[in-house]
Amino acid sequence: MTAAPLLSVSDLTIDIPLGGRTLHAVRGVSFEVSRGETLCIVGESGSGKSLTSLALMNLLPGRLKRAAAAMSFDGIDLLSIPERRMSDLRGDRMAMIFQEPMTSLNPAYTIGNQLTEAFLRHRKTTRKEAFGRAVYLLEKVGITAADRRMKQYPHQLSGGLRQRVMIAMALMCEPDLLIADEPTTALDVTIQAQILLLLKDLQKELGIAIILITHDLGVVARIADRVAVMYAGELVESGPAAPLFQSPAHPYTRGLLECIPQPGKTRPGEPLGSIPGLVPSLTGRVSGCVFRNRCPRAEEACSGEVPVVAFGDARRVRCLFAEGVR
Amino acid sequence: MLRFALRRIGVAVCVAFTVAVFSFFLLHLSGDLATAIAGPESSAEQIAQIRVEYGLDRPIMAQFIDWLVRALHFDFGRSFYFQDQVTTLIAGRLGVTMALGGMALGFALLVAIPLGVVAAIRRDTWIDRSALMISVFGQAMPSFWFALTLVLIFSVKLRWLPASGGATWKHMILPVVALGTYAMPAIMRLTRNGMLDVLAADYIRTARAKGLSTAVVLFKHALRNAVIPVVGLAAVQLGFMLGGSIVIETVFSLHGLGHLAWEAISRNDYPVVQAVVLLLSVVYILVTLAADLLNAALDPRMRTG
Ligand SMILES: Nc1ncnc2c1ncn2[C@@H]1O[C@H](COP(=O)(O)OP(=O)(O)O)[C@@H](O)[C@H]1O
Numbered sequence: 228m229t230a231a232p233l234l235s236v237s238d239l240t241i242d243i244p245l246g247g248r249t250l251h252a253v254r255g256v257s258f259e260v261s262r263g264e265t266l267c268i269v270g271e272s273g274s275g276k277s278l279t280s281l282a283l284m285n286l287l288p289g290r291l292k293r294a295a296a297a298m299s300f301d302g303i304d305l306l307s308i309p310e311r312r313m314s315d316l317r318g319d320r321m322a323m324i325f326q327e328p329m330t331s332l333n334p335a336y337t338i339g340n341q342l343t344e345a346f347l348r349h350r351k352t353t354r355k356e357a358f359g360r361a362v363y364l365l366e367k368v369g370i371t372a373a374d375r376r377m378k379q380y381p382h383q384l385s386g387g388l389r390q391r392v393m394i395a396m397a398l399m400c401e402p403d404l405l406i407a408d409e410p411t412t413a414l415d416v417t418i419q420a421q422i423l424l425l426l427k428d429l430q431k432e433l434g435i436a437i438i439l440i441t442h443d444l445g446v447v448a449r450i451a452d453r454v455a456v457m458y459a460g461e462l463v464e465s466g467p468a469a470p471l472f473q474s475p476a477h478p479y480t481r482g483l484l485e486c487i488p489q490p491g492k493t494r495p496g497e498p499l500g501s502i503p504g505l506v507p508s509l510t511g512r513v514s515g516c517v518f519r520n521r522c523p524r525a526e527e528a529c530s531g532e533v534p535v536v537a538f539g540d541a542r543r544v545r546c547l548f549a550e551g552v553r
Numbered sequence: 554m555l556r557f558a559l560r561r562i563g564v565a566v567c568v569a570f571t572v573a574v575f576s577f578f579l580l581h582l583s584g585d586l587a588t589a590i591a592g593p594e595s596s597a598e599q600i601a602q603i604r605v606e607y608g609l610d611r612p613i614m615a616q617f618i619d620w621l622v623r624a625l626h627f628d629f630g631r632s633f634y635f636q637d638q639v640t641t642l643i644a645g646r647l648g649v650t651m652a653l654g655g656m657a658l659g660f661a662l663l664v665a666i667p668l669g670v671v672a673a674i675r676r677d678t679w680i681d682r683s684a685l686m687i688s689v690f691g692q693a694m695p696s697f698w699f700a701l702t703l704v705l706i707f708s709v710k711l712r713w714l715p716a717s718g719g720a721t722w723k724h725m726i727l728p729v730v731a732l733g734t735y736a737m738p739a740i741m742r743l744t745r746n747g748m749l750d751v752l753a754a755d756y757i758r759t760a761r762a763k764g765l766s767t768a769v770v771l772f773k774h775a776l777r778n779a780v781i782p783v784v785g786l787a788a789v790q791l792g793f794m795l796g797g798s799i800v801i802e803t804v805f806s807l808h809g810l811g812h813l814a815w816e817a818i819s820r821n822d823y824p825v826v827q828a829v830v831l832l833l834s835v836v837y838i839l840v841t842l843a844a845d846l847l848n849a850a851l852d853p854r855m856r857t858g
C-alpha cells in the first residue's frame with residue numbers, strides 16, 4: 228500500500244476557551260485513513276473522539292479553536308479551503324452519522340425531504356431521480372415499504388429505523404469517507420449488532436472508508452482494519468487491529484483490553500474494562516504523559532516529554548515503555 | 554391532518570356554545586335586568602312594563618332559546634342607547650378593530666421575528682443587546698404614553714400623519730405602530746430564544762453535515778421549528794389587541810369595538826355588551842383555532858393530538 232491515504236491528519240489540536248482559561252480538549256492527534264478501510268477510534272467518554280470527528284468536517288461549534296500541522300482529504304488541504312468549498316465536500320464526499328438517531332432528524336420534515344436534500348444540493352438532478360435513489364438506499368439499509376416511509380415523519384419511526392435512515396442519508400452522494408460517531412450507543416443491543424453489520428456490508432459493497440467511533444470493543448475486534456485509542460484528548464496508540472489486540476503496546480490500551488480475550492471471541496455489547504483513577508484536568512498547560520497518574524508502569528521520566536514513537540509494523544505509541552511483540 | 558382539523562373545529566364550536574350560554578346567563582342572573590334598564594328613579598309600573606316589553610317575564614329557558622336562535626341569525630336586538638340594531642352597530646365598528654388588530658400583529662411579526670433571528674445568530678453582540686434593551690423598554694412603556702409620544706412627534710411636530718380619526722390608511726399608521734410595538738418585545742424574545750434552542754439541536758448539525766448553505770440551515774431547518782411557539786403567542790396577542798385596544802382607540806379617536814364596548818358598558822346598554830362579549834369570544838376562538846391549525850401544519854407531531 229503505497230498510495231496516498233484518503234484522509235490524513237497531523238497534529239490536530241482543539242482548544243475550548245472557558246472564560247479566561249483554555250481547555251486543551253484534543254492535543255497532537257495524527258492519523259490516516261486509506262480508501263475502503265475501517266478505522267475504529269476507541270476511548271472512554273470525554274476523551275475527545277467526537278470533537279476530533281467534528282473537526283474533520285469543520286463542524287465544531289464556533290468558539291472552539293481547531294489547529295493542525297496538516298489535514299488533507301484526497302489531496303485537498305482541509306485547513307486552507309474556504310467554507311464554501313468545504314460545504315461542497317460535506318454530505319457529498321465526506322458524510323457523517325451521529326450518536327443520537329432520535330434527535331438527529333428534523334421533526335418538521337418528512338424522511339423523503341431530508342433524504343433527498345443532500346443529493347439535490349450536490350448533484351445536478353431532478354426531484355424524481357433523488358426520490359428514486361432515496362428509496363433504493365432505504366431498501367438497501369433494510370427498510371421495508373420504503374415508498375411509504377418516504378412520506379413519514381421522524382416521530383413515526385423507531386430509533387433503529389431512524390439510524391438506518393441516517394445511514395441511507397449519509398450514503399446518498401456515495402461518499403468516499405463515512406464518519407460514524409457512536410452510531411449504535413443509543414440503540415438496543417440487538418439493533419446495535421444489525422446496524423454495525425449493515426455498515427460493514429455496505430462498506431464491502433461500496434468501498435467507502437469508515438471512521439467508526441465506538442465504545443464497543445467487541446465490534447472493534449470484528450470490523451476494524453485499524454484502531455486508534457484515545458485517552459484524555461491524545462491518541463495514545465494506533466495501528467492495525469490484529470497486532471494491536473494481540474499485544475497492546477500502551478499501558479492504557481492494555482487496561483482497556485483486559486476483559487477482551489481474543490478478537491472474534493468477544494460478544495458485541497461488552498463494556499470497556501475499568502482502570503482505577505481519574506482523568507487529569509486538561510485546563511491550563513498539559514505536559515508529560517496524561518496517563519501517568521493511573522499507569523502501573525509510570526516513572527519519573529513520564530512527567531517529561533513523551534513523544535509518539537513508531538512501534539513494530541505500522542504501529543505508533545505515545546509511551547516511553549511501549550511493550551509487546553514488535 | 555384533515556381529521557385533526559375537523560376535530561379542532563368541533564371543539565371550537567363546543568367552546569363557542571359554552572361561551573354563549575355563559576354570556577347569556579351571567580347577564581340574566583346577575584340581577585334584575587328590568588330594574589337596571591329602567592334606571593334607579595323609575596316606578597314599579599314602569600319596571601313591570603319594561604319587563605313585558607323586553608320579554609323578561611317569560612321563563613329563562615324560553616328567553617335563552619329565543620336569544621340563541623336570533624343570535625345564530627346575527628340578530629341581537631336593538632341597542633338601548635343608540636337607536637340602531639346591535640348588528641348594524643357592531644358591523645360598523647368591527648372593520649376598524651379587525652384592521653387595527655390585524656395590521657398591528659402583522660407589523661409586530663414583521664419587525665420582531667427578523668430581529669429575534671438576528672439577535673440569536675449574533676448572540677451576545679451589540680445587536681443582541683440592543684434588541685434586548687429595546688424590548689425591555691417596549692414592555693415597560695405604558696401604551697397610551699407611547700401613543701401620545703408618536704402623535705407628538707409625527708403629527709404635531711413633523712405634521713406627517715394625522716393625529717386622530719380613521720378616514721384613510723394614513724390615519725391607521727400611528728395606531729398600528731403604537732399597538733404593534735406593544736406586542737413586539739414578547740415575540741422578539743420568544744423568537745430569539747427559540748432560535749437559540751433550535752440552533753443547538755442535533756438536527757441542525759445534521760443539516761450542516763449535509764453541506765447545506767447557511768441560509769437553508771437557518772430558514773428551512775431552524776426557523777420553521779423556532780416559530781412554532783411564536784404562533785401560539787401571536788394568537789393570544791391578537792386576542793388582546795382585538796379586545797383590549799380601547800386605550801389606543803381612545804387616543805386616536807377610532808370608533809372600533811373597544812370604544813363601543815366602553816360606551817355600552819358605561820350606559821348599561823346590555824344587548825350591545827352581550828353581543829360584543831360574544832363576538833370577541835368567538836373571534837378569540839377562531840384565532841386560537843387558526844393558530845392550532847397553523848401549528849399542526851408546521852409541526853407534524855401535533856397532528857395526532
Ligand atoms: N462545546 C463544548 N464546550 C465545552 N466543552 C466541550 C464541548 N464539546 C466537548 N467538550 C469537552 O471536550 C471533551 C471531549 O469531548 P468529546 O469529544 O465529546 O468526547 P467523546 O466523544 O470522546 O466522549 C470533554 O471533556 C467535553 O466535556
Ligand SMILES: [Mg+2]
Binds near residue numbers: 278408
Ligand atoms: Mg462522543
